[in-house]
Amino acid sequence: MGAQDGPTLITSVQRAFRLLEAVGSHVNGAPAKQLARETDLPLATAYHLLRTLVHDGYLRKLDDGGFVLGDKVQTLNDTGRGQTTLSRVRPTLAALRDELATAAYLTFYEEGEIRVAEIVDSPRTPRVDLWVGFEDAGHATALGKSVLRELDEDARNDYLSRHALADLTPRTITSTPVLLRQIDASPVAPAVTDLEEYSLGTVCVAVPVYRGATLGSLGVSLPADRLSRIEEIRARLIPTASRVTRSLSLTI
Template sequence: MGAQEGGPTLITSVQRALRLLEAVTTHENGAPAKQLARETGLPLATAYHLLRTLVHDGYVRKLDDGGYVLGDKVQMLHTNGRGQVLLSRVRPTLAALRDELATAAYLTFYEEGEIRVAEIVDGPQAPRVDLWVGFEDAGHATALGKSVLRELDDASRKDYLSRHSLADLTPRTITSRTELLRRLDSSPVAPAVTDLEEYALGTVCVAVPVYSGDTLGSLGVSLRADRLPRLEEILARLIPTANRVTRGLSLTI
């Protein structure tokens, strides 16, 4: 009986809090609790209680003059939600690439000085590579990371390499900064780059750059090393797919 009584009460509280948030958004310079209560049809005591909770949790901020405006938490939700919407746009494209090539597809972005995996689309016939070392610490050894490094300006590339050691992950990993830069600048399949068993033995990867607005990223696929002779065919699919992904990520929401 208590649960039945508590359920509707909780739902009502959530609805009232959302109505208050909606009301706050209509006042760029803030509005006092009395005005927000009036606009939402809430008792003043209820409005005060919900506003205090929203302030405590960062969804609303109280100004010195007593007005209420949206808090930083709402902006964070908007930013994260925007990223989810953008990824939902390109996920079908990544799935189509996976199905066509029978390879796992990966999407990364260069954010706050780090190379981070944003999406992996794999399947029973296209398993992902075992991520035994995080991509943030293996940019030098993965095609996805090297694609980003290739596109960075000299200052950003130098900054990244100064913060990341070139760990020896396999006997094929490039651990010399000079040699890594030389190969990045002379990739025979540019704008694509490859990882020839440098991250994991038995696996090769190919990646090309993509952009989400001004944010640099990379799109790549992984495959067994014995499928390397299909590289030309894979590039013929990968590059136009990257262009479609960039268009999808750059459309205004």
């Protein structure tokens, strides 16, 4: 089939983008005929692309027949903004990895869950095997315990009421009172540790960070035989966390 036999896929994508741009220029929406005229598209083509974009969530059709941008466009915008924000701190995380010879991790507490946002590792500094998702292992990781330490009592109790303290290793703390006492009395505060509680042979250290009002944590993992370096690592993590917080908050 030659190019003259019909629009190519690239042409269709270009036309869809033109329609999205045209819709975005009308805060209160615009009808198909106006959008077709503004994008120099045949009305039938505009109708077909508009229906497809509505079906996929990129546009929404109003009761009066006008079209406005859909929720998926906002999701893409939020995701892109988040990626841009994270790109600001990746060099800092990489420098931390290289200086301490450890994998570096960044998490945020979002919608009641502790979620990993970024991991910076290398063949020489591999990440811990995430065999259990961090959302279900906040009690057993330094990153999760750092978040729990900073939460107020109500938010902390809410999290713990929704997450069982699963026994991941023989060292995992499975008693809520013991966990809270350990978090509140951390000997390396404001840092907290995971001493082979998530994965045998691995210890972790983490400190709090913020992205605007969103709480998170910055941490590193290392082999258990390097446990004697925790004070050195804590001393490096605290100023690095301050820099990460400033960078993350630039776009807030």
